[in-house]
Amino acid sequence: MNENPADLAPELCVLIAAVLGLAGGLFLPRRRQWQVAVVCAAGLVAGLAAAGVAATRADLMAFDAFAVDPVTHVTRITVLGSTLAVVALARGQVRDHPRETEHYVLILLSALGTVVLGATSDLLVLVAAYLLASIPAYALAGFGKDAPGTEAALKYYLMGALLGVLMLAGVTLLSGIGRGTAYPVLRVGLADAPQAAVAAGVVALLAGLLFKAGAVPGHFWVPDVAEGAPPAIAAYVTTVPKIGAFAALYRFGAETLPDAWPALLAVVAAATMTLGNLAAFGQDNVRRLLAYSTVSQAGYLLVPVAMAGRTDLAQPAVLYYVAAYAVTNLGAFAVVVATGRDDLAEYAGLLRGSPLVGLSLVVCLLGFIGTPPTAVFVGKVLMFGAALDGHYAWLAVVAAVNTAASVFYYLRWIVPLFRRPSVPSPPARGASAVAVTAALCSLALGIGSGIALS
Incomplete structure (x- = not known):
């Protein structure tokens, strides 16, 4: 056991940045609240640097419940890097907003909860991380008062509250019959517990984690929030919380229930990818199309999660796919933010009008399919x-x-990009830079996969 606070340096950097940003925002005039974005971005960069250093050290368990291992390293780097991109996207969306400071702080707090969600090996910390990752996200989804996102935020909150209560019931049941909350203790305790009770507890626990992952049956909020929330927040909630959710699902399956895990998750994976693809076919709104795309991608990600404990390929598959998905989804949403267009027909001629942005979108959409040499x-x-x-x-x-x-x-989205532009309009520079960077990262992860996986 190691109880050195320095082991949590990436998380502390994010927490300190959130506190400093919130405190600083109290004394800054509205036109200077952009400085809070700088503080939050600096905290994320410092967290990324600390996470990179931690990845070179031996695995350990901090404070009995927080594992510092390859799963945590990838979760940290992917979450913090994705959150940094979201802060850059949100900068143009909330500039001079009366609650600009709170917007950035909520993003950081939710990201902090997501990191802990994927790193913990204890059910009680899992619940606390779930709440920290979820509650700020509810507020962010409905950030614009009386805006279209208000209804979406209500659906998001109500579904999260319902499935969160089921998750709490599952945690209570599993900790009772397993005689503990730590995963190693549960692995021993659940082996002798009544199988019906174990199954009920696992299903209830999955309710909350599948909600965060945007998988069946907790996926109904995804298209509404993706369409109704501010575009930068839509990018956030369909990307970052999933990273922690899949890491948590993999860890729980690998460390607690390696024998009883695969069949249930395999069925959920098949249902999720199939439903997401079928629902995406008729979408003309690009944000809803991306939303159902994220549901289908969740189904693919659940495949290696289901194989936790059955094959050594499960862990690298989960970790590499989740990082690849993050950069690809952020790149696609960054194009939506940059162009400000929500309808498929409005993307006609984007490649001619804005070649770099259009090419970035092509790379991301082909990446979703799984076309080489992209990361997915x-x-x-x-x-x-x-x-x-x-x-x-x-x-x-x-x-x-x-x-x-x-x-x-x-x-359906790629073909119109090659047509002649109808109403040329230059995309936003900041979001365009995020889109191009994400596309380049997708190609780099794909081409350099041999080095990354060695």
Whole structure:
């Protein structure tokens, strides 16, 4: 056991930045609240640097409940990097807003909860992290008072509260029959517990985590929030919380229930990817299309999660795919923020009018499909390998069929980009830079996968 606070340096950097930003915002005039964004960005950069240093050290367990291992390292770096991109996207959206400071602070606090969600090995800390990741996100979804996001935020909150209560019930049941809350204790205690009670507890626990992941059956909030929330926040809630959720799901399955885990998650994965793809086919609103795309991607990500404990390919598949998904989804949403267009038809001629932004969108959309040399291609190869090595060939077939089917609705967005522009309008520079950077990161992760996975 190691109880050195320095082991939590990345999390402390984010927390300190959030506190300093909130305190500083109290004394800054409205036109100078942009300085809070600088403080928050500096905290995220410092956290990324600390996470990079921590990744070079040996694995350890801090404070008995916080694991510092490869899963945590990838969670930290991906969450903090994604949050930094969201802060850059949000800067143009909330400039001179009366609550600009609170906007940045809420983003950081939710990101902090997401990191802890993916790093904890204790049910009680899992619940606390779930709440910290969720409550600020509810406020962010409805940040514009009397705006379209208000209804979406209400749906988001009510579904999160309902499934969160079920998660608490599952935690209570599992800790009771497993005689503890730490994952190593549960692994021993649940082995001798009544299987019906274990199944009920696991299903209830999954309710909350699948909600954060945007997977079936907790996916109904995703399209409404993606369409109704501010675009930068839509990018955040469909990207960052998923990172922590999938890390938490993988850790719980690998460390607690390696034998009883695969069948249930495999069925959920198949249902999630299929429903997401079918629902995306008829969408003309690009934010709803991206929302259902994130649901289908959640299904693919659940495949290696289901294989936790069955194959050594499960962990690299989860970690690489979640990082690849994060940069790809942020890149696509950054294009939406940069252009300010929500309808598919409005993207006609984007490649001619803004070549870099249009090309970035093409890279991200092809990345969602799994086209080489993008990062998601490597993630999907690892995902298929994990399913086959875990003796779930039928799940690999379902994923392959869904991948082929998804080509249709991504091409519906790509084809208009090559047409002649109707009303040329220059995209926002800051969001364009985020989109180009995300596309380059996707290509870099794909081309450099051999180095990253060695």
